[in-house]
Amino acid sequence: MTSARPASLDVVGIGNALVDVLSHEADAFVEQHGLVRGAMSLIDADRAEHLYDAMGPAIEISGGSAANTMVGVTSLGGTAAFVGRVRDDQLGDVFAHDIRAAGVQFETQPAADGMASGRCLIVVTPDAERTLNTFLGAAAEIGPDDVGPGLIGAAQVTYLEGYLFDQPSAKDAFRHAAHLAHDAGRRVALTLSDGFCVDRHRDDFHALVEHDVDVLFANENEICSLYEVDAFDDALQNVLHHCEIAALTRSAKGSVIVSGDDVHVIDAHPVDGAVVDTTGAGDLYAAGFLYGLTHGYDLGTCGRLGALSAAEVIAHMGARPEVSLAELAAPLLGS
Amino acid sequence: MTSARPASLDVVGIGNALVDVLSHEADAFVEQHGLVRGAMSLIDADRAEHLYDAMGPAIEISGGSAANTMVGVTSLGGTAAFVGRVRDDQLGDVFAHDIRAAGVQFETQPAADGMASGRCLIVVTPDAERTLNTFLGAAAEIGPDDVGPGLIGAAQVTYLEGYLFDQPSAKDAFRHAAHLAHDAGRRVALTLSDGFCVDRHRDDFHALVEHDVDVLFANENEICSLYEVDAFDDALQNVLHHCEIAALTRSAKGSVIVSGDDVHVIDAHPVDGAVVDTTGAGDLYAAGFLYGLTHGYDLGTCGRLGALSAAEVIAHMGARPEVSLAELAAPLLGS
Numbered sequence: 001m002t003s004a005r006p007a008s009l010d011v012v013g014i015g016n017a018l019v020d021v022l023s024h025e026a027d028a029f030v031e032q033h034g035l036v037r038g039a040m041s042l043i044d045a046d047r048a049e050h051l052y053d054a055m056g057p058a059i060e061i062s063g064g065s066a067a068n069t070m071v072g073v074t075s076l077g078g079t080a081a082f083v084g085r086v087r088d089d090q091l092g093d094v095f096a097h098d099i100r101a102a103g104v105q106f107e108t109q110p111a112a113d114g115m116a117s118g119r120c121l122i123v124v125t126p127d128a129e130r131t132l133n134t135f136l137g138a139a140a141e142i143g144p145d146d147v148g149p150g151l152i153g154a155a156q157v158t159y160l161e162g163y164l165f166d167q168p169s170a171k172d173a174f175r176h177a178a179h180l181a182h183d184a185g186r187r188v189a190l191t192l193s194d195g196f197c198v199d200r201h202r203d204d205f206h207a208l209v210e211h212d213v214d215v216l217f218a219n220e221n222e223i224c225s226l227y228e229v230d231a232f233d234d235a236l237q238n239v240l241h242h243c244e245i246a247a248l249t250r251s252a253k254g255s256v257i258v259s260g261d262d263v264h265v266i267d268a269h270p271v272d273g274a275v276v277d278t279t280g281a282g283d284l285y286a287a288g289f290l291y292g293l294t295h296g297y298d299l300g301t302c303g304r305l306g307a308l309s310a311a312e313v314i315a316h317m318g319a320r321p322e323v324s325l326a327e328l329a330a331p332l333l334g335s
Numbered sequence: 336m337t338s339a340r341p342a343s344l345d346v347v348g349i350g351n352a353l354v355d356v357l358s359h360e361a362d363a364f365v366e367q368h369g370l371v372r373g374a375m376s377l378i379d380a381d382r383a384e385h386l387y388d389a390m391g392p393a394i395e396i397s398g399g400s401a402a403n404t405m406v407g408v409t410s411l412g413g414t415a416a417f418v419g420r421v422r423d424d425q426l427g428d429v430f431a432h433d434i435r436a437a438g439v440q441f442e443t444q445p446a447a448d449g450m451a452s453g454r455c456l457i458v459v460t461p462d463a464e465r466t467l468n469t470f471l472g473a474a475a476e477i478g479p480d481d482v483g484p485g486l487i488g489a490a491q492v493t494y495l496e497g498y499l500f501d502q503p504s505a506k507d508a509f510r511h512a513a514h515l516a517h518d519a520g521r522r523v524a525l526t527l528s529d530g531f532c533v534d535r536h537r538d539d540f541h542a543l544v545e546h547d548v549d550v551l552f553a554n555e556n557e558i559c560s561l562y563e564v565d566a567f568d569d570a571l572q573n574v575l576h577h578c579e580i581a582a583l584t585r586s587a588k589g590s591v592i593v594s595g596d597d598v599h600v601i602d603a604h605p606v607d608g609a610v611v612d613t614t615g616a617g618d619l620y621a622a623g624f625l626y627g628l629t630h631g632y633d634l635g636t637c638g639r640l641g642a643l644s645a646a647e648v649i650a651h652m653g654a655r656p657e658v659s660l661a662e663l664a665a666p667l668l669g670s
Binding site for chain 1: 568572575576600601602635638639
């Protein structure tokens, strides 16, 4: 893999453009409404309306897994672009405003018709666990035409969320982007996104990890689901030597990074105060890691940047950092 | 490293022969008596008497780090011998009785004169942490003459405790045994024993790990002390590729095993009930690991056997298993 020209961007992320709608609810709410605790479930427009009516006072914050990661990269001082589809409606405006305000390049044109902008209704239970219910809406309409060789070739890493595999045209966009990236001599990174998402697309993800992915992000649940094993170490044995870099997150147990005969075992970063909302922990870990990787840091430092970024985002509601990650990371980077 | 003949023993352990004297004490006891919490401190006969007088009702249980490990190996169904010195007194009789009753070969002759048998006064605080105060006594008099080529050559692995480095003649026995083992084509294993022990002998241990040790056992505190770093991953980077196998234990965070490009991240085994007394956790981890290693199991299974054995011993007072580890391990080994 050699690159034809210097990259002008660190990372381009492709994913579902979503606005998060978060409310705190009691544990009983999860059962009453038949939600799948801790997972991401896809819902249709009717179900979204019904569930939204049942939720208490909520806050709206721009989200979307890969979009959160791109915001994290810019917060660390990196350069990032995002590809994802919204509708030209109010939530679409909010999404576009927020991601651009965070310094992320975002050029995907909003759809003039079709479904409304996507949203993710997030129920946060008292244990800070989040249960995601996603109405994809316009986000589902992203396709190969949204992914051009100019943008993909400009970035050191093309970062793809596994959720894209839930919709045929998004899946095509995913594959197209991966090919463009490799054609341009760039790296392809994938996050497995969610254990249930892995269940839905296990064979596809196996083939991707084996052949197309250079940098794999997965949490313990996801990597165990991919290989259909119960123990983390069994999953680790499966992933060893199957992609260039694998960064496996384990919540409070920290993360494990393997790459050839290089291995790092990184502790979780201490959280400032209580863990309030774990939404975005994985997204921001990926952000820190990718920032480190695209700035020439060793993999241990990449993992520590990931841990630090995740710790910031779980200390408050919402999946994007509230303070400058670059400032938080300065002591670690000696900058 | 090739072996001239089949080994008739799995492991021979060389260490301080000690009887543990354990009492539960309040946290204040540790400060009142100037003890070094969680560590092993060497004390003289007078101090031992004074501290013993201050301790509440105690129980006596045969201990000694390497001796505990050998008992663990036999409890798993392996074969083991122990080399260590007692005096021909009551505590010496207790030690010899217990280790032989556990099925460990023990042929070292008791000293007919000199200091009394060694003992370790162990203060267990309400958090189940143990603070060790060792009067070595006769144990310190072990020397090269106690270590013969017949016994060392008979064992697949010679297991040495770092505590031996605290006494000149024991240190000579250590080096002599390591040379005999390698001459016989066997493996040498070392446990770093204690963070303060590592402080006392850092240069020696560096040289050993680099040149003489095939299998290294260390807990997080010890390995960080060896390399004078704060973060586990920094210690891991130092030890990678510097000995054939390193098994690093992290208490509730489980263990990490590295060997060439083989890596395993093993979770702690669930403890049956509360953690009562962590004495022997590292000793029994080593036992499970060495049993697995000498019976042809992969390193992941070795780690799981270590975790399972450690979990048994921390669920009760004392550093030797109360039930058959072979029975506990049967589901794991499919036997």
